[in-house]
Amino acid sequence: METIHRSTLRLLPISLSALCLTRPTAPESKRIRLPISIPGILNPKPAFLTSRKSYSSAPSPVAKAGWFLGLGEKKNKSLSLPDIVKAGDPVLHEPARDVELGDIGSERIQKIIDDMVKVMRKAPGVGLAAPQIGLPLRIIVLEDTKEYISYAPKDEIKVQQRRPFDLLVIINPKLQKKSNRTAVFFEGCLSVDGFRAVVERYLDVEVSGFDRSGQPIKINASGWQARILQHECDHLEGTIYVDKMLPRTFRTVENLDLPLAEGCPKLGSC
Numbered sequence: 022m023e024t025i026h027r028s029t030l031r032l033l034p035i036s037l038s039a040l041c042l043t044r045p046t047a048p049e050s051k052r053i054r055l056p057i058s059i060p061g062i063l064n065p066k067p068a069f070l071t072s073r074k075s076y077s078s079a080p081s082p083v084a085k086a087g088w089f090l091g092l093g094e095k096k097n098k099s100l101s102l103p104d105i106v107k108a109g110d111p112v113l114h115e116p117a118r119d120v121e122l123g124d125i126g127s128e129r130i131q132k133i134i135d136d137m138v139k140v141m142r143k144a145p146g147v148g149l150a151a152p153q154i155g156l157p158l159r160i161i162v163l164e165d166t167k168e169y170i171s172y173a174p175k176d177e178i179k180v181q182q183r184r185p186f187d188l189l190v191i192i193n194p195k196l197q198k199k200s201n202r203t204a205v206f207f208e209g210c211l212s213v214d215g216f217r218a219v220v221e222r223y224l225d226v227e228v229s230g231f232d233r234s235g236q237p238i239k240i241n242a243s244g245w246q247a248r249i250l251q252h253e254c255d256h257l258e259g260t261i262y263v264d265k266m267l268p269r270t271f272r273t274v275e276n277l278d279l280p281l282a283e284g285c286p287k288l289g290s291c
């Protein structure tokens with residue numbers, strides 16, 4: 022889920038604001054605004070299937086080509102992170118599968134988790150699900166930092182009930198609502214670059230699952246963290262926010278501040 026507020030662009034130091042733009046090469050005059058809540062921006066390279074980093078034991082066609090060209094696959098792997106998969110790729114629209122508990126400690130799963138955290142932070146975003154790096158596995162990572170939050174207007178932070186929390190890695194998460202309270206706010210997604218829409222979400226949820234060492238965990242979350250958890254858990258069901266959005270609120274990031282169409286609900290708690 023994308024996270025940084027649109028005003029961040031005006032506040033960030035140049036290096037970071039460049040990082041937060043949709044593309045590093047975008048001219049400053051374009052004034053691209055940043056995502057609000059759920060992660061995502063910028064992957065300079067299109068996430069074509071063939072460019073995905075492969076986690077299978079069989080070498081990918083790209084890796085093979087690299088080998089023939091004399092490029093070491095090992096070197097390649099250490100330098101590259103997986104691309105963020107974009108909407109339309111089937112992996113984002115189909116349910117993911119559970120991770121076998123006995124596999125959680127494996128080198129492969131630990132590497133996937135490390136890569137997910139790096140991809141999320143590089144984007145930057147406040148959450149990422151494994152299908153977003155092309156893997157149909159039930160793994161999510163999320164964090165929200167004081168720094169990210171500091172870029173958002175104080176009144177917005179308050180109404181969104183947005184508070185920092187440390188990195189969470191949740192394997193095979195199961196989410197349930199803990200109350201019927203809901204709120205409507207704009208969301209974005211790293212897999213749907215450049216757009217936002219209003220989504221109604223529960224304000225109080227509980228998520229149980231396993232941490233990266235295979236220990237059972239349970240998280241009670243409210244406000245913005247609950248929203249991030251719902252957004253990321255939805256990814257594991259093959260659901261992206263556009264499947265749940267209020268369609269008439271859909272817009273480009275550049276138009277985020279423009280008034281909502283008549284009949285749309287007012288942003289905030291319901």
Ligand SMILES: [Zn+2]
Pocket residue numbers: 022023059060209210211212252256
């Ligand atoms: Zn997303």
